[in-house]
Amino acid sequence: MKLKSRKLKKTTVIDFATYIGVILAFIIMNTLKSQGMLTRSLTGQLIPICCYIVMAVSLNLTVGILGELSLGHAGFMSVGAFSGIVAAMSLQSVIPSEALRLAIALVVGAIFAAIAGTLVGIPVLRLRGDYLAIVTLAFGEIIKELINCLIIGVDEAGLHVINATGTKSVNDLGLSEAGRVLIKGAQGATGTQTIASFTAGFILIMISLVIILNLVRSRSGRAIMALRDNRIAAESVGINVTKYKMMAFVTSAALAGAAGALYGLNFSNLVATKFDFNTSILVLVFVVLGGLGNIWGSIIAATVLTILPEALRGFADYRMLIYAIVLILVMLATNNPQLKALFAKLIPVRKGENVNGQA
Amino acid sequence: MKKVISLVMVMALVMCLMAGCGSTNETADPTEAPAEAEAEAEVETASEGGSFYIGGIGPITGDNAIYGMAVMNGAQIAVDEINAAGGINGYTVEYKFEDDVADGETAVNAYNNLMDWGMQVLVGPTTTGSAISVSAKVYEERVFALTPSASSPDVTAGKDNMFQLCFTDPNQGSGSAVYMGANMPEAKVAVIYRNDDAYSQGIRDTFVAEAANQNLEVVYEGTFTEDTATDFSVQLTAAQAAGADLVFLPIYYQPASVILAQANAMGYAPTFFGVDGMDGILTLEGFDTSLAEGVMVLTPFSATAEDELTQNFVAEYSARYGETPNQFAADGYDCVYALKQAMENAGCTPDMSAEEICNAMVEQFTSMSFSGLTGTDMTWSAAGEVSKMPVAVMVKDGVYVTAEA
Numbered sequence: 001m002k003l004k005s006r007k008l009k010k011t012t013v014i015d016f017a018t019y020i021g022v023i024l025a026f027i028i029m030n031t032l033k034s035q036g037m038l039t040r041s042l043t044g045q046l047i048p049i050c051c052y053i054v055m056a057v058s059l060n061l062t063v064g065i066l067g068e069l070s071l072g073h074a075g076f077m078s079v080g081a082f083s084g085i086v087a088a089m090s091l092q093s094v095i096p097s098e099a100l101r102l103a104i105a106l107v108v109g110a111i112f113a114a115i116a117g118t119l120v121g122i123p124v125l126r127l128r129g130d131y132l133a134i135v136t137l138a139f140g141e142i143i144k145e146l147i148n149c150l151i152i153g154v155d156e157a158g159l160h161v162i163n164a165t166g167t168k169s170v171n172d173l174g175l176s177e178a179g180r181v182l183i184k185g186a187q188g189a190t191g192t193q194t195i196a197s198f199t200a201g202f203i204l205i206m207i208s209l210v211i212i213l214n215l216v217r218s219r220s221g222r223a224i225m226a227l228r229d230n231r232i233a234a235e236s237v238g239i240n241v242t243k244y245k246m247m248a249f250v251t252s253a254a255l256a257g258a259a260g261a262l263y264g265l266n267f268s269n270l271v272a273t274k275f276d277f278n279t280s281i282l283v284l285v286f287v288v289l290g291g292l293g294n295i296w297g298s299i300i301a302a303t304v305l306t307i308l309p310e311a312l313r314g315f316a317d318y319r320m321l322i323y324a325i326v327l328i329l330v331m332l333a334t335n336n337p338q339l340k341a342l343f344a345k346l347i348p349v350r351k352g353e354n355v356n357g358q359a
Numbered sequence: 360m361k362k363v364i365s366l367v368m369v370m371a372l373v374m375c376l377m378a379g380c381g382s383t384n385e386t387a388d389p390t391e392a393p394a395e396a397e398a399e400a401e402v403e404t405a406s407e408g409g410s411f412y413i414g415g416i417g418p419i420t421g422d423n424a425i426y427g428m429a430v431m432n433g434a435q436i437a438v439d440e441i442n443a444a445g446g447i448n449g450y451t452v453e454y455k456f457e458d459d460v461a462d463g464e465t466a467v468n469a470y471n472n473l474m475d476w477g478m479q480v481l482v483g484p485t486t487t488g489s490a491i492s493v494s495a496k497v498y499e500e501r502v503f504a505l506t507p508s509a510s511s512p513d514v515t516a517g518k519d520n521m522f523q524l525c526f527t528d529p530n531q532g533s534g535s536a537v538y539m540g541a542n543m544p545e546a547k548v549a550v551i552y553r554n555d556d557a558y559s560q561g562i563r564d565t566f567v568a569e570a571a572n573q574n575l576e577v578v579y580e581g582t583f584t585e586d587t588a589t590d591f592s593v594q595l596t597a598a599q600a601a602g603a604d605l606v607f608l609p610i611y612y613q614p615a616s617v618i619l620a621q622a623n624a625m626g627y628a629p630t631f632f633g634v635d636g637m638d639g640i641l642t643l644e645g646f647d648t649s650l651a652e653g654v655m656v657l658t659p660f661s662a663t664a665e666d667e668l669t670q671n672f673v674a675e676y677s678a679r680y681g682e683t684p685n686q687f688a689a690d691g692y693d694c695v696y697a698l699k700q701a702m703e704n705a706g707c708t709p710d711m712s713a714e715e716i717c718n719a720m721v722e723q724f725t726s727m728s729f730s731g732l733t734g735t736d737m738t739w740s741a742a743g744e745v746s747k748m749p750v751a752v753m754v755k756d757g758v759y760v761t762a763e764a
Contacts, residue, residue: 040474040475041468041472044468045468045471148554148584185554186555186556186557187560190511190513191517267463267495268491269491270463271488272555274463274464313457313458313472316458317419317420317458
């Protein structure tokens, strides 16, 4: 009886609604898929959508909740993707189970991206201003160039790695007869066994949501948001600025790495130039369009904006133009006070709830 | 903070918009629309008892649009000719080309889109990265694919139903080295290549490996990337200092045109040697063709060839699209005719499933020999690689002439 009288907090309701929404969407899509009612075009996009959702949600932690601008999120995805591919492919003979290998690849991807995030974060997060934006932008480009020179192969003796200076090629790896090349510099990772699955994507989204939503609602999360709102005030009450910034930034990087590993294992070919500045901006568009700090908004924005270019194929050559126009219109519409008032009128119940929640 | 974000967003949107505009301008060719409409009308009137559905994938927007457009147009001409001449085994051909922006993810989406449309055979993808991504899908789902221009051996490796119509990168690299070894012995070679590009890197690797066997001395290797493809003075000065009298350029023609101009300006005149990506340099807008004088190119197709087939194709292509076709257009054209020949030999009908056609095609392609624009008596190995002779051509007085071997 006690439970009944205690009203759930508004944020908790939204969190649970987000979980339930994602679970419902997964069940519906999976049922439709098994019934063969989805077009192949949509089925093929399910796993990339999962990856982009995790990317958007994790970037939202940095941009929306920590309040730091990161322009190199694709760099972390790249680190995760290539380390995940190397892990999954080199363990091919040792671990026959695809699901287990995929899980290991995701964890390895997350760890490597977290290491990269720590390295970037340690010096930069101590600074004030927009330094993080500049450094992450550079980080994304550096990772792209580094992986372009990276040659990795595997044989029974283990991994062979060379970071070529432009004069070395696959033949310099010194692989034995049974060995195979995993990453060939600019040619990227080719011949990857595609072991990513929609279920794995769903589980990854759920894990990211649990991690991020719990972090945000915790004591640490409140400290992170306090830093975003007023750094001086937060410092004056004894919040350790660098510690909490690192916490949010590294979590964000690790989740991006896991998303990258899932993405990489969904395609048999992956080149480093895929994860360029444009991809970082694309993810940032998801976050801003979904609303800064709004987790379920990021999920919806990532889904819609991933499907949109494919749905617009009917417009042939004009599809990217229309895509850009749709983006601008959505930006204008969601910020329009009249439209906001209209929505509020249409959904009076929700408005009442909001007032109660704020009061 | 918010201001910075909104600024960045505005910049990104403007960039999107400009990219969109650029590509639409490029593709909104007035001659193209009526041709497509005609083709569609033709198909509608002629299609009785079903049509073959042939799909194509390649970049028709973005940086690599020139290749996708060429393949699309070349294949479109072949399809229209076939339909006008009564189709394949009496059935018309429906042809649909989807854009992939030369990106693996979009290419897989485009492939799925074509499968929803009912595609039975794929002509594509055009670029190597996309082709590798899609080849895993076509192998899994037993759809026959013939790529006009994806030249990496990784495209066909391990897939019995993925075939290539172009030379493989190793063939081009080692072929160039063998040609140089035979015709320019003891040459001191400099290589300038783009090390963030699969095509360029692949050819360079096999070239350098074969050069050692041919007693060629590689005295200098210079690299550049997409972002640094505007200035080559460093690489050229180093090549000159190393005493190179032959410069091998396994790159596309846009950067090659810059290299030629800069070498000319600094008074460095070695023999330049290119591969199929160099094809098209003579038709590049604003390029002084006298700079390309003496450049040697290893290519399967030359638009100035004397034979009737080439002449007709070049005339038709120029009339429709207002430009001289390059090697990619010829590859696209040949792909469709190679499929036609194989389908006629196997007696395919449109009511066969993609898998049945695939099995018949694999059998035909490994046993037949095909003559087209880009070579005569081409045959395919079971691995899917084509065997045809590359021809070395030399630019003389602004046109390609066959180099004396």
